[in-house]
Structures are given as C-alpha cells and as structure tokens.
Amino acid sequence: MPELPEVEAVACKLRAAEPWCRIVGCGQFRPTTMQGGGRAIGQRIVAVDRRGKHLLLRLGNGCFLRVHLKMTGNLTVAQDARMHASTVRAWFALDDGRAIVLDDPRALGRISFHEKGSEDGLFAGLGPEPFDAAFTLDHLVRAAKATKKPIKLLLMEQKAVVGLGNIYAAEALFQAAIHPARPAHRLSRPKLEALYTAIREVLGAAMSSAAMAYERPGEFSEGESFPAAVYGREGAPCLRCAGTVRRMPQGGRSTYYCPKCQK
DNA sequence: TCGATCCTGTAG
C-alpha cells in the first residue's frame, strides 16, 4: 500500500472513525511489531497526524503512537475487537468494543510509543513535506547539488523530500523526463524545476485519486491509485515517445523508465 | 555506499 498518498488516505479513513473512546487493551503476535503499546492503555486518541510515511496517533496526555506501514501494512478500524484476519499483527481495543488493527501480510510494519515532545528527535532525519512551504525549488536544488548518487535514490531517501517511494519516484522522474540513474549533482536547474513540479503533480494526483476512492468506493479499487505511466510497464510502449519502457535494478529495487525520452 | 536483512505472499 503505502507511499505518502496511501498513508494520507489511511489517515483520512481513521479520522472518519472519530471520536475515539479510551484504549483499554492491546496485543501483538510477535515481539518486534510493537514497542511500548501498553503505555497507551488508558489514553484516548485525540488526533491522527502524518509525517512523511509515518502515522501519528496523538494521545490525550501528549504522548503518541508512531505507526509505519512499510510495504504492505494497513491501519484500520474493526467494529469487533474479537474478530480479525490472520494478517493482523497488532491491535488496540477501544472502550466501545471497536479496535484499531495493524493488518500487514508481510509483517514488516512497526508501531512504537513515544513521549510527549519527542517528534523533533524522532523525525530529525526527515526532509520537508512535499506540499509544505519549506519544500522549495531551492531546497531541492541544494539537496541535489550535495550528492553524486542517482537522482532516484535521492528521492527515495526521505531526506530531500518525504513521501516518495519506488512508484512515485519513478513516475515523477518520467514526468520530468529525467533518467533515474543521473547523478543528482549533474542535473541542471531547469531539470530540477521540472522534477520539483512533477513531484507535486504526481503526489497531488495520487492524493486526490485516493480521496476519490474513499468518497466513492467501488469505482476505484481499494488502495490502488491512478494508473501508472511507467511503473510496472516493462516492455510496454512509452506514453510520451516511440520508446519502450525498461526495468533496471537500482539500490536493490526495480526502476522503470523510458531510455529514449528520459536522458 | 552497498548488499543483506526483516517477513510473507504471489506469479512465473
């Protein structure tokens, strides 16, 4: 599921289940999934926030639970805490009988409890939100000029900007017509400007698509967002030129791109 | 900086 648009959709869906009753219990099925969940017992969730791909469940006393969905996680509200799928890895029971459950087939998702005011330390390594005023073209240019690593890897580091993963990084680079392996510091300012615009457009389109899927369920498949222009299209014709989409390994992941129009 | 690693499921 989750790059930024999908995480935001999960947050929206959780907010729709407000107001929250008190947390009366929690559980997990392996020791690594959740750290300190028991410390949230007795508290009430007062807000659901998002920072990059992290979900923050704010508690009444200022502390918070941080949830990272990793590759396949989903955080949902179950009407009955006693029933759950085999892929549920952790849960919080609420006073009204409902439960917040981490459903995650691959079991890579993580939940952790954090003290009031520990956000700054916890997220010190994260870059700006893509739609925040702090994410400027100059910021992206500075980040790009500072490293020789391939631009796609820079985009996926969550340091120059947060929220892009394997799909949207590829989509943004395609839209900006930039080769994913280009050393970041060698990109011209105009190219970086195109990339800057593309990042916002790609994420923005995915977010409205995710919101649409939420408002009108059934018309769009759950979780999946809009059709990708390059991702997963190896061997298919490029949507912009006469080229053919290729796949190449990058940092242990698959990168999709058109070698003809992404230089 | 790069590969290995965490996990399970699915497709070929």
Place this chain on the structure above:
DNA sequence: CTACAGGATCGA
C-alpha cells in the same frame, strides 16, 4: 523452484 513485491535499517 526462483524472482519479486508501493520500505527502511544495519553491518561490512
């Protein structure tokens, strides 16, 4: 069986 999957951290 192998390859691969929308993430991120860790040790060599």
